[in-house]
Amino acid sequence: MRAVQIAEFGGPEVLKVSDVAEPVAGDGQLLITVDRAGINYADTHQVENSYLSKAQLPLTPGGEVVGHTPDGRRVVALVGSGGYAEKAVAQAAVAFDVPEEVSDGAALALVVQGTTAWHLLKTMSHMAPGESVLVHAGAGGVGSLAVQLAKLWGAGRVIATASSEEKRNQTIELGADVAIDGTPEGLKDRIIEANGGKPVDIVLEMVGGPTFDESFAALAPFGRLVTFGAASRQAAAAIDPGRLMKGSKTIAGFWLVDCLRDPATVSGPLAELFELTVSGKLTAIVGGDYALSDVATAHEDMRARRTVGKLVLDPTR
Structure with a gap:
């Protein structure tokens, strides 16, 4: 079968389509014919072996797929790796039936990005x-x-950052009250200004480096910052415990992989997200549908911040 397989760690240039043996489902597993595979920013770290969990070569990236099982079920599944392929294997416990009204791209967005957003707001920051x-x-x-x-669940003010005016306008269309440039220089002041001159209660942060530092400095008393990525590939400054005590501030981390210890922590939020999507209250943005052969371009576009929403791969092309 066709699959993306890397033989060395590196940037997008190491992503190559190869012919590899089909996977075989074992006990408690499902074989899935992949209709679309999801692309995550974490994949760019995995390909260069800078992710939280170290990878081994040869490697087929891809943490989630949507497709069909031999008995005809349409499922979206977390696979860990191996998703950039025509077929993939998943544990049955983390393969979820997809409502007919939910598109392939939306299902992929909701199973990873959606459940992450759910936990960031409900489990970690207790908004x-x-x-x-x-x-x-x-x-x-x-x-x-x-x-x-955040808007659906009653946030008083939602502030979004984005790298271009077009993206900032899109966040406003999605419900943000205000959108600002996310460039680190002067970010603290822009955040406070966007919140009517007051520090913010909650920050969802995935850039790292100086963006993390500026965001923490903009936290209100009893504020919570949840970090769930390091897209800048830069380290933030060390946080002295005294800076947490003064203002009673919290820094928390979130990694969706930790939810796999209890699949109910994925299935419950996902069911709620499917329901919101079917009812028209939530929209999953699919920002790019790439051919499997264009996987390197997809990674380049993501790393260059040229994309929005969820990116997916089509293994038939």
């Missing part, structure tokens, strides 16, 4: 109605869903 929420990369996969969910 309460009326609180202000800053969403970094508000036009991205997680950000575009977090903006909508």
Whole structure:
């Protein structure tokens, strides 16, 4: 079968389509014929072996797929790796039936980016109605869903950052009250100005480096910053415990992989997200549908911040 397989770690240039043996489902697993595979920013880290969990070669990237099982079920599944292929294997416990009204791209967006946004707001930051929420990369996969969910769940003010005017306008269309440039220089002041001159209650942060530092500095007393990525590939400054105590501030981390210990922490939120999507209250943005042979271009576009929403791969092309 056709699959993307890398033989060395590196940038997008190492992503090559190869002919490889089809996977075989074992006990408790499902073989899935892949209709679309999801692309995540984490994949760019995995390909260069800079992710939280170290990879081994040869490697077929891709953490989630949507497709059909031999008995005709249409499922979206978390596979860990191996998704950039015509067929993939998933544990049955993390393969979820997709409502007919939900598109392939939306299903892929909701199973990773959607459940991440759900946990960032509910599990990690414990957002309460009326609180202000800053969403970094508000036009991205997680950000575009977090903006909508925060508004649906009663946030008092949703502030989004984005790298271009076009993306900032898109976050406003999704429900953000205001959108600002996410460039680190002067970011703290822009955040506070966007919140009517007040620090913010919640920050959802996935850039790292100076963006993390500026965002933490803009936190209100009892504020919570949840980090779930490091897209800048830069380290933030060390946080002295005293800076947490003064203002009673919280820094939390979130990694969706930790939810796999209890699949109910994915299935429950996903069912709610499917329901919101079917009812028209939530929209998953699919920002690019790439041929499998164009996988390197997809990674280049994502790393260059040329994309919005969820990116998917078509293994038939």
